[in-house]
Amino acid sequence: MTLDRLDCYMPLASSLAMGPLLWVMWQKKLHVELPNFFRYAVFFAISALTMFFLAWSPHYTYAFWFLSFVYSVASFFVLYEVFVRLLKPYSAVIDLATMIFKWAGGFLAAVGVMTALATAGNVQNKFDAAVNLIDQSLMLMECGMLMLLLVFEKRLGISWRSRPAVISIGMGAAASSGLLHSYLAVRLPALVIQFDLAYGLVVIGSIVYWTVMLYLPEPQRTNVLASPSRLIFQRWNEVLSSTPLVAQGRQFAVAEVDSFIPGVEKTVERIMARKMSGN
DSSP: OHHHHHHHHHHHHHHHHHHHHHHHHHHTTTTHHSHHHHHHHHHHHHHHHHHHHHHTTTHHHHHHHHHHHHHHHHHHHHHHHHHHTTTOOOHHHHHHHHHHHHHHHHHHHHHHHHHHHHHHHHHHHHHHHHHHHHHHHHHHHHHHHHHHHHHHHHHOOOOOOOHHHHHHHHHHHHHHHHHHHHHHHOOOGGGHHHHHHHHHHHHHHHHHHHHHHSSSOOOOOOOOOGSGGHHHHHHHHHHHSSSIIIIHHHHHHHHHHHHHHHHHHHHHHHHHHHHHHHH
């Protein structure tokens, strides 16, 4: 079998590799615990199978870019789900992270639209440029999530076998491989098929890694609030809890108004008292 032919079968292999992962998640009820990741896995399996059957169809390009866009959206929600689970003991930090993720999603959408408008050519070229930018930006975010684990693993009290860490490692490995593939495919176009195969094998390896690690029991998370490493995140959580941005919200504004009005009344009373004493 030639490399070209083997490359065409990579989407089918990826889709089949997702089958055991979906079975494990369903048996362990992880589709309830990790709904965004479960939907992501289901969509990945369906889209990969669709791309395999459309490989020789004239509609392949349109299907590829549409599915890539939906895949990017699904990846963004998985990143949010993993991030929230990583910071589960810190409710105030989660509130701030939720706000940041909303802004990040809006920013990516706005940049995608601006990229499409600024790209010359037909509608397909504009859509291609926007989807490519969003896809690569999300890959960078996935690599950043992996870096977060590498730097703050001990401070967060996270085991590498925990489910958020397992998902982050798999997505980070596939994302870093995807970015490297994009770079090398431009620099060495003669080897693009080999790069495609290598990237496909990394993706399949990530799926197998998810399947095995999610099948194993998750270790209990250590209590970081009772360890010396608690200082940074506990301090962040306490500071954020005391700020109106995260914890108090609109109640803060109401409290400020309530405390302002009595102050004005006291000032008016003092002025009136002075005038009466002067008379």
